[in-house]
Every structure is written in structure tokens, then in C-alpha cells.
Amino acid sequence: MTDRTDLHPDTLAVRAGTHRTEFGEHSDALFLTSSFVVDSAEDAALKFGGQIPGYTYSRFTNPTVTAFEDRLAALEGAERAVATASGMSAILGLCMAHLKAGDHILASAGLFGSTIQFFNNYMTKFGVEVSYAKPTDPADWSAGVRPNTRLFFLETPSNPLTDVADVAAIAEIAHANGALLAVDNCFCSPILQQPLALGADIVIHSATKYLDGQGRVLGGAVVGKSEFVEPVYLFLRTSGPTLSAFNAWVLLKGMETLPLRMRAHCDNALKLAAWLEAHPAVERVYYPGLASHPQHALAMRQQTGGGGVVSFELKGGKDAAWRLVDAVQLMSRTANLGDVRTTITHPASTTHGRLTPEARAAAGIRDGLIRIAVGLEHIDDLTADLALGLG
Template sequence: MTAFDPDWQTETLAIRAGIDRSQFGEHSEAMYLTSSFVFESAAQAAARFSNQEPGNIYARFTNPTVTAFQERLAALEGAEFCVATASGMAAITSCVMGLLSAGDHIVSSKSLFGSTVQLFSTIFSRFGIETSYVELSDPAAWEAAVRPNTKLFFLETPSNPLTETADIAAIAAVAHRHGALLAVDNCFCTPALQKPLQLGADIVIHSATKYLDGQGRVLGGAVLGQRQLLEPVFAFLRTAGPTLSAFNAWVILKGLETLQLRMDAHSRNALELARWLEAQPQVSRVFYPGLESHPQHELAMRQQRAGGGILTFEVKGGKEAAWRVVDATRLISITANLGDVKSTITHPASTTHGRISPEARAAAGITDGMLRVAVGLESLEDLKADLARGLAL
């Protein structure tokens, strides 16, 4: 890892970690757009391929720009090692394929991004890796689901879309008591607001597509933890190739420079908008960790620096009323992505969680009247007016 001061604060690490000026002295990070790297001799090529000499070989698994991103994100999360991937889903796939085998078992929260549920239930199951789903916030449920072949606990906190919060330390203790690993998807908080490894998790997963970029420009993902633990994950990436491109790595590196500023601003806007929504007569419930009404508010405020930028609310009148709110927006973008400076809105039951069964949606608490808003950095008065238009119909 490129040298940095471990006493630097998050804001400084997000700007300075991972920079290597040894070649040309660039002030900004260099972008290495090449598929392969040239060796000085046959002996050096052999040494690189046999891991006897460090250095770049082929951009599927070694690239200086990607390495800079990996080092910076690892510094932010307090991790020893980072494996960068082509997307957040590629990160989850690489993690499981690298660490688990046929016959192994996963315990996972019911409250997950819809594509993650599909990955666990319909793809990994074809390769003999079974998954049991439990209540995110109940450590006893995690304990009860453990089998002799359980190798991995997997959760999101806050969850998508209900922003449920898990006690990371308590669930980590359960996992470790049974010889399992705990992987935490930290997409909603990022290391600017929450550091799962410090709370006992073994692995952190990111969709860098979201807040780490922050502008909705590129796809990316990452798996972070101890180097020895993640060597099999890197080996999977090296062979299978779900690789982060150098260009995308460079874009996300620039996004990281403003991460702390953006996450603090997203959190302030989301808290005020959540409080405004709670006061609207057409809204039956608002889900946001920063609200005192949130069932895990106290826990969230212990684990997180702030509530984050995602809120979900339930409109009276079910799907028809929820769709009216969506269709009435003129400012907020109708898209299932999140993490941009631009606010977005989606109807989870028919988009992000539309491919899972109605029974699975009901078990996860996702109703037809629910809307998820990723609160951006626009004027709050404009955001309120945009939602009020649809709520008044």
C-alpha cells in the first residue's frame, strides 16, 4: 500500500491515500489505459507471473489506477486489502465464489437488494450453495439459522429499501462463535458514516457505483478485509475477470475526494425531508434511521456518523397512489439507481424487488405503497414541492 499517515482523518484519506508520484510526479492520479504491461526480460516476466517480483502484468488483475483506488478505499475502511470489481454485484459474486464451495451454507438477512436475493436464491443454489433468510435486526434468529456447514453471514445495514439496521457487533459475535465469516454491504453508509470492520465484521462489500462515485457516471465494486482472507477472492477475479476498468477506477477515485462532504450533506437533506414527510397526511409511515420513530434509531446513531441519504415512505392508497407520486415528479429522477448528487425515486415492489416473489417481498416488509427516495443535494424546498405535487393528487 502506498504510504499514508494512519492518523489522518477520513476527509484526508479520501483525498491523499493511494497516490504514487514516483514515476512522473503527477498531482492528480494517473490513468493507465492499457491492456498489458511490458517486461524488461524473459526472466522478469517469469518472476512477475510466479509472484517472485511485484509489478503489473495484465490489466485484468493488475493496473496502477485500479491499485490506487483499492489502496484509498482500504485506507478509508481500515482494511488491509481491497479487491476491486466491475460492479457491486460482481463484488458479491467474487466474494462468495472465492470463499465458498458446493455444500456450504449462507445465513442472510431477508432485507436485501433484489438482485442479491436473486443471486443467492437462483444462481448460487445451482452450484450447491444454500441460503437461509432471517430477520436482520434479531441476533437470535441468526443463531437459530446456523448449520454445521454455515460459512458466511451476509447483511446490508441500513437495508434496502426499509433502512433496517443490524447490530454488527452482536451478529459478528454469533458468526464467529460458529466459525463463520460476517460480510457487510456498506453501500448505503460508505466509510464516511460507518466502518463495519471496526465493529467486528470480517468483510465489507461496496457497490462503488453509488456514493463512492457520487455522480452516477460509472460502475464499480469492491471487497475489503484481511489480505490472507481475501487472497481466494483475488484469485477468482484474476481467473474469471469481473474486473474494474482503469477508467472507472480513476473516475471513482475523483469521487472519493468529496465523499465525506457529500455524505454529510446527503444526511442533512434526508433527515429534514424525512421529518417533512412524517407530517404529510397522505404518508402512513417513513423509514429513516435518523428519525426517532425508526425502530433501530438508537443503534443506528451508535454505529453510524449520520443517517445517510436513503429514506423510504409508504403512501396511503397502495400502488396506484404511489405511482401517482412518482409520475407527478418534475425534478426528482425516476430511476432505481442511488447515491448521486441528483435525487432519485423508485417504486421498489415493481423495480428493484420486482423479480422476487410476492411472498419474499411481504417477508421483507415491502408493500405496494412504498417509495424509496435517494435524497440528493438539490434545494430541500424544491424537493418538498416535487413530492407534494403527487401527494396532493
């Protein structure tokens, strides 16, 4: 089943990665065990050495986690996926497996705040150089390459301004310079975008977001060709920031409805973005599904929908932004995204609050910016909720 390539993503989201035991369970089994019993000393040696398949210890081998990895790999059209404890631990694993002191990361200037903090404060601490390129300008990526560049890293659409990068063009630049391209696919999920098919080498996921879809558990993954994923697996096996069996089981349940949810998120987000664009209190709306978005045409070529995240700037700066956040009664005031429940946050003081004012300015994170991860409530209720704080 997991090897079939002729199935629609809607089917893969439900069926891929299914590994039934001798009991013939219909739903995915949950293996809550720290270790696995072997048949003999020789069996133990062969399994621990990787000469034969099998499970030994749940830090790095667990059937429920394997099912999650296989399902995600099938949805991304990848050879392999390895699961991690969170999206940030997926980025940690990627960097520790593929970089060493003296190497250089060329990253998108539009990244999640914690990713920027990790690159700037920790990778540099261990001798890895980091610089940034404008996500929407391939020429800036070409100009940013150094002789020691080993990794290109980008989000598309970016968090929170929804800049859309040309994955194929940036992949070509990376490969011409002997570097890998990793794409954070959190905003789109594999239902809306498949970066590997566009030329990327590795896909990063915060499974906490849309893959779960209900704000229940943390999780992450690194996805791609086996030659790129295996070093990450070996690092995670030794260091331990891996996915728990319970969280993998919850994520498997969430992924069953992923295609349906993503289409509904996109539909709601487009309607909300259009409503905001027409509102006199709003200065600018950032949403790839709008014709006014500067990369709208590119987004519609490499994505199958605009996604569920809408950001917008209010006239009146921070005061207006905080007033809106405080006024809503339906939306959840939280920085998480990808949930069936709509969430609202002020990026300059939450997700990007640890950045210096200069770094926020460079990333385009202004004080009047609001990010909404549009959920599955009725659109009329969402617009009515925002109207409470927009006047």
C-alpha cells in the same frame, strides 16, 4: 502515505492511494493500457508468479485500479481491497472464493433484490444452501445457524427499509460458529460506518453508488483482511469481472468529495424524512436518523449519520405510489442511488420486482412503498417536487 493511520477520513479520501509516476503528476494518473512491458524473461516470470511486485496485464494488475483499492482500504481501515466490475460481481467473487457445494449462507431477510436473486437462483444451483434471518434480531441469526454455515451476509441499513442490524452482535454469533461475516456497506459508505471496526470480516461495496456519487460508472469492491481478500483476488484474476482503469480513475475523483457529500446527503435526508413524517398522505417513514425509527439508537451508535436513503409508505397503495412517481418533475425516476441528483423509485416494481409476491411480503416490500435517494438539491425544491404528487 497510504500506510498512515493518523489521518482524518476527509484527508484519506483525497490523498490515500496516491502513486505518482516519474512525471510527478498532481492528479491521479490514468493508465489506459491492456498490458505492461517487462525488462526480461526473468522479470516476466517473477512478476507473473507474484515473486516481485509489478504490473503485467490490466485484467488483474493496473496502477489506477491499485490506487482506488488502496484509497478504499484506507477509508475502511482494512488491510486490503480488491476492485470488481460492479457491486454484484463483488458478491459473486466473495461467494466463489469462500464457498463450495454443501456450504450454507445465512443472509439478512432485508437485501437488495439482485442479491436475493443471486443467492436463490445461482448459489443454490451449485449446491450452496441459503436461508434468511431477521436483520434486527440477533436471536434469529443464532437460530438460523447450521453445521455447514460458512457465511453470514447482511446489509445495514437495509435496502429499501433501512433496517439497522447490530454488526457487533451478529459478528460474535458468526465467529462463534466458524463463519465469516460480510457486510454490504453501500448505504453508508466508509464515511458513515466502518463494519470491520465493529467486528465484520469483509465489507462489500457497490462503488457505483456513493463512492462515485455522480451516476457515471459501475464498480465494486471486496475489503477486509488480506487472508480473506486474497482468495477473492485469485478468483477475479482468473474469471475476469474486474474494474477497468477508466472506471477506477472516475471513482478516485468521486471519492475526493465523498466526506463532504455524505454529510450533505445526511442533512438533506433528515430534513426530507421529517417533512414526510408530518405529511397526512404518508403512512410511515423509514429513516434511521429519525427518533421514530425502531433502531435509531443503534444506528446512532454504529453510524455517524442516518445516510441518504429515505423510504416511506403512502396511504393508497400502488396507485398512490405510481401517481407520486409520475408527478415529480425534478427528481430522477431511476432505481440507482448515491447520486448528487435525487432519485425516486417504486421498489415493488423495480429493484425488488423480480421477487415473488410472497418473497416481497416477507421482506416487507409493500405496494405503497417509495424509496428516495436524497441528493444535494435544495431541500425546499425537493419538498415542493414531492408535494406535486402528494396532494
